[in-house]
Amino acid sequence: MSDHVPARKHTALPKAQILIEALPWLTRHNGKTVVIKFGGNAMVDDALKAAFAQDVVFLRQAGLKPVVVHGGGPQINAQLDKHGLVSEFKAGLRVTTPEAMDVVRMVLAGQVQRELVGLLNQHGPLAVGLTGEDAHTITATKHTPQIDGELVDIGRVGEITAIDTGAIEALLADGRIPVISSIARSADDGHVYNVNADTAAAALAAALGAETLMVLTDVEGLYADWPNSDEVISRLTVSELEKLLPDLSSGMVPKMQGCLHAVRGGVSTARVIDGRVPHSILLEIFTDEGIGTMVVPDAQGGEQQ
Secondary structure, three states, rough: OOOOOOOHHHHHHHHHHHHHHHHHHHHHOOOOOOEEEHHHHHHHHHHHHHHHHHHHHHHHHHOOOEEEEOOOOOOHHHHHHOOOOOOOOOOOOOOOOOHHHHHHHHHHHHHHHHHHHHHHHHHHOOOOEEEHHHHHOEEEEEEEOOOOOOOOOOOOOEEEEEOOOHHHHHHHHHOOEEEEEEEEEEEOOOEEEOOHHHHHHHHHHHHHOOEEEEEEEOOOEEEEEOOEEEEEEEEEEHHHHHHHHHOOOOOHHHHHHHHHHHOOOOOOOOEEOOOOOOHHHHHHHHHOOOOOOOEOOOOOOOOOO
């Protein structure tokens, strides 16, 4: 380029190249449903929260149909402390007494979800919050895990038995962004149950026939040989993931099981991405590089993402 070219052309060209790189992905994902599990650091850092909201609105404006599912571990812990209730975990799940369940429900539906809906709605009348209780979106039964061969009572923790996507599909058809808290009502006993948000996001992705499930985490992805190496596995098939599951750290198990369940249930790809990176969702969906770990069906092992 000659010296006479205005400086703004130098800065504009990379922007144009980035937009053009996004074009095939925009075309491919247009009209497709994407379920995003919001969690980890992205939930507590204000700048990351704002970037997350921008990303989700961008997806919506780019012709995709984002659905957000969230839990709220850190916020629940803070409120339980405030109420003098102890946080205890067994088999990687929060032991949830009826008193604790009241707090969980209040925090998820009344605090975390409201804040997220508010952030999204700074960009327009887009987000609508609901919980798994609304319109029978998620139905659960009491989950009793086995620890060392014995069944253990962990209180109001639910295992999903049914998903009804009617309310979510109606919102999507109306151009809205559903924001779903991972609590469910039981058809057996009428109680409200706390459901693991990774599991809920995977079940919803499968039931909605989503193109993609994205799970935000506080790591770069699935490590090939942790703790000996920080090399991230960028893609793996369902069968490859199944072999790795028994050796994964407890925090990654529900996330990777969720990815497995979603892809088995017909979701084209499931991805675990680093929510500590601002705009990680856009980087994953609209660039050639992609970040994090992507799970694909066995038959597609050799295809491009």
